Amino acid sequence: MMLTALNQQLPIPSAIHENGKEERWPLIDNKYAFPKDYIAFITQYGSGQVVDFITLFNPFSKNEYINFFQQKEQILEDFSSLINDDPNYYRFVLYPKCNGLLPIGVTDNGDTLFWVVLSENSELWTMAIIPSRGSEVEFIAENLTGFLEGVLSKRIRCQSFPEGFPSEKMIFSPEV
Structure with missing residues (x-):
């Protein structure tokens, strides 16, 4: 399992915030279960930042800037506006369409991380990145933890990540 390999590189923090351990996991739009690897990640790490660069959205966060549901709506609305304004430049497909992009996180550089919703089975979802101020989608045939x-x-x-990333300092900084 990729989470075990990830745990070896990214130590689990001693303070875990908003990990949903005592909560019932909601469905995405009352339809899709969150992928199991993502649930395991949030349960182990909670809200926070990966190596001072990647912030994953969390359905249990009270912070609107990292709450999955609030960010999902805002980012989809923003990207839909871009597509409507210039459909020849912005050619990507957004959730809830088949193979649509569903936002799951951001980087400090303004890149947006997405799940590619390939089917109703969230275990089959892969990853994609749209760089800040870019129109090209970089697809990665891995689940989130992979x-x-x-x-x-x-x-x-x-392609959009900085040359020196990741640094030697592999930490998860909890959001408090």
Whole structure:
């Protein structure tokens, strides 16, 4: 399991905030279960930032800027506006359409991370990145934890990520 490999690179913090452990996991739009690897990640790490760069949205966060449901609506609305304004430049497909992009996080550089909703089975969802101020989508054939493990181990090199990322300092900084 990729989460075990990720745990070896990214130590679980001693203070965990908003991990949903005592909560019932909601469905996305009363239809989709969250992917199991994402549930396991949030349960172990909670809200926070991966290596001072990647922030994943969390359905249990009280912070509107990292709450999954609030950010999902805001980002989809923003990207829909871009597509409507210039459909020849912005050619990507957004959730809830088939193979649509569903936002799951952001980077400090303004890149947006997405799940690619390939089917109703969320275990089959892969990852994608739209760089800040870009129109090209970078698709990564990994689930969320496979993506994170791959990026941190440098097995996956994302085009929009900075040259020196990740640094040697592999920490998860809890959001408090």
